[in-house]
Amino acid sequence: MRIAVAGGTGLVGSRVVSRLRERGDEVVVLARSAGVDLVSGAGVSDALAGVEVVIDATSIVAKTSEEYVEFFGSVARTLQSAGEAAGVRRIITLSIVGIDGLGGGAFAHYDGKNAQEAATEAGPVPTAILRATQFHGFAGQLIDWVAKGPLMPCPKQPVQTVDVEVVADELAALAHEELTEQHVRRDLAGPVKRTLAELVRATAHARGRRLLVVPVRLPGAAARRVRAGALQAPPGAKIAGGTFEEWLVREYGPR
Numbered sequence: 001m002r003i004a005v006a007g008g009t010g011l012v013g014s015r016v017v018s019r020l021r022e023r024g025d026e027v028v029v030l031a032r033s034a035g036v037d038l039v040s041g042a043g044v045s046d047a048l049a050g051v052e053v054v055i056d057a058t059s060i061v062a063k064t065s066e067e068y069v070e071f072f073g074s075v076a077r078t079l080q081s082a083g084e085a086a087g088v089r090r091i092i093t094l095s096i097v098g099i100d101g102l103g104g105g106a107f108a109h110y111d112g113k114n115a116q117e118a119a120t121e122a123g124p125v126p127t128a129i130l131r132a133t134q135f136h137g138f139a140g141q142l143i144d145w146v147a148k149g150p151l152m153p154c155p156k157q158p159v160q161t162v163d164v165e166v167v168a169d170e171l172a173a174l175a176h177e178e179l180t181e182q183h184v185r186r187d188l189a190g191p192v193k194r195t196l197a198e199l200v201r202a203t204a205h206a207r208g209r210r211l212l213v214v215p216v217r218l219p220g221a222a223a224r225r226v227r228a229g230a231l232q233a234p235p236g237a238k239i240a241g242g243t244f245e246e247w248l249v250r251e252y253g254p255r
Ligand SMILES: NC(=O)c1ccc[n+]([C@@H]2O[C@H](COP(=O)([O-])OP(=O)(O)OC[C@H]3O[C@@H](n4cnc5c(N)ncnc54)[C@H](OP(=O)(O)O)[C@@H]3O)[C@@H](O)[C@H]2O)c1
Pocket: 006, 007, 008, 009, 010, 011, 012, 013, 030, 031, 032, 033, 034, 036, 037, 038, 039, 040, 057, 058, 059, 060, 094, 095, 096, 097, 113, 132, 133, 134, 135, 138
C-alpha cells in the first residue's frame, strides 16, 4: 500500500516509516526536509499522488496557544483537503489522552491538539485518532526544556507513560485497518501510574545528572484537572508495552 507519513522524520514518524517499509509498504514522507510544507501546502498535492492512507505525526515546539492552534489546525486542514483531492481513503492522527478542554499556559500544546482533532474530523476523509499518553521519554524532554541549572521545578501531576515503540506499532497497524465508521477514536497508555517528578528524577539519575527536582502546583483549572489524573488512561484504553524502568535501561543502560 502507498502510505504517507506526515512528520515521518520525527521521533514517532520515523519509527512508523521503518515499520511500514519493513512490512512492504511504499512510504512517502511529508516533512519540510522532504520538500513538503503542510502549513503552506507547498508540495503536498504531488506527494499525495496515489496515496491511500495518511498518518499525521507532525509536531512543532512553540510558546503560545495561538501558535499551536495555527500549526496543528493548518496541518489537519491541508491533509484533509489535499487528501480528498488525491483520493486518500483515511487519515490517522496521533493525539494525546485526556486533552479535551485542556489548554493555555503550560498546556498550550493541548490547544493545538484539540484544534487538530476538530479540524481533521470536520473534513471529508474518514479519520482515526490515536490518543496516546505521554511517552516514557517525556520526562527527558521536560529536563531539556526546563532544567537550565541544578534545580528544576516540575509540575505536580500523575502520569501513565507509554513506550514510543508501541505507539509506532499501533499507528502502523491502524494504517492497514479498514475503518468501520467515519470517525474512530482509540486511547493507548502504558502499564504503570507514576508521578512526573519520579520520572524526572529517575531520568536525570540515568543520565548521570545531579538535579534537585521540586514539585510545584501549577495554578488554574487545567492544572487541577491534570493533577486529578486527566492525562492517565481513561476507561477502555488499551494498555500496552513495557514499564518506564524497562525503557530507561534500554535507553541509558543499567546503573
Ligand atoms: N512526546 C509525548 O510524550 C507525546 C505523547 C503523545 C502524543 N504526542 C504527539 O506526538 C506527535 C509527534 O511528536 P514527535 O515528538 O514525534 O515530533 P517531532 O520529533 O518533533 O517531529 C515533528 C515532525 O513534524 C515535521 N514538521 C514540522 N513542521 C512541519 C511542516 N510545516 N510541514 C511538514 N512537516 C512538518 C518535522 O519535519 P520537518 O522539521 O522536516 O518539517 C518532523 O518530521 C505530536 O503531535 C505530539 O503531540 C507526543
